[in-house]
Amino acid sequence: MTFxxxxxxxxxxxxxxxxxxFRRLGVPVHDADAAVHDLYRGRAAPLIEKAFSGTVADGIVDRPKLGAAVLGDxxxxxxxxxxxxxxxxxxEEAFLRRVSALASVAVLDIPLLLETGGEVRCDAVLVVTAPASVQRERVMARPGMTEExxxxxxxxxxxxxxxxxxxxFVLDTSRGFAAAEAQARSILACLAGRPGRVGRQGHG
Structure with a gap:
């Protein structure tokens, strides 16, 4: 059973x-943001165009146009x-089915996991953290970022x-890459042998 x-x-x-x-350590990771990006170039595009006309061009969702159509509403x-x-x-479920026979641990990378109640789909939750000053410095260094x-x-x-x-589990990312990797390894050691929720037949 995959944890x-x-x-x-x-x-x-x-x-x-x-x-x-985690990927470097051989753990399969499903990135929810990347999944959305792919869906915006695939299956979701015609559905979004039907609901929000003019937000898709050449089969790909135009994110700025979609943002303008939904933000604030x-x-x-x-x-x-x-x-x-x-x-x-x-x-996500297809990913878990694929890795269920191969991996003892799988990671679901979900930005708003706790805000959306996604923890019910997980066996445990890992929160990454850093001091507020470090967070601010990182975010404000991003292109186009403003205080607002x-x-x-x-x-x-x-x-x-x-x-x-x-x-x-809580992982502090403010002490450098090597320290973060050591914490990740420690977490995986804690999970070794723990039964998970995903078996060979898939999620459930």
Whole structure:
């Protein structure tokens, strides 16, 4: 049985770098953001165009146009989520079926895991964290980032302290790559031999 470890963390906390560490250690990782990106170039595009006319060009969702169509409108955002979320879940379940016979641990990299109740699909939750000053420095260094954008993103995310309180494991990314990898290895050692929720027949 494959143990499903949910990986999450607020913006700038080092989630993507941590996912890369797990991949380097041989752990299969499903990236929810990458799945959305692929869906926007594939199965989701015609469904989104039908719901939000003019947001797809040449079979690919135009993210700025889609953003303009849904941002600030909760009903439209819910309509978009109703299209995209089930498709992402299908991709996630297909991933878990593929790796169930191959891996003792699989990672689901989901940015808003706790905010959306996604922890119920995991055997344990790993939250990546860093001091607020480090987080701010990382985020503000991103191209096009402004103080207003940063504040708006934080408002959508559960506070870091609350995430850490709900985590089974916490990984501090502020001490460098080697320290983060050591923590990841320690977590995998803790999980060794633990029964998970995914068997050869798939998720469940």
């Amino acid at each position: 499903v470890l949910g990986l999450t963390g607020s913006i700038g906390m080092g989630k993507s770098a941590t996912a890369a560490i 909760p009903q439209r955002m819910k309509a978009l989520e109703a299209i995209v979320h089930p498709l992402v879940r299908e991709e 954008k940063f504040k708006a993103i934080l408002l959508k995310q559960m506070p870091d302290a609350d995430k850490r309180a709900r985590a089974h």
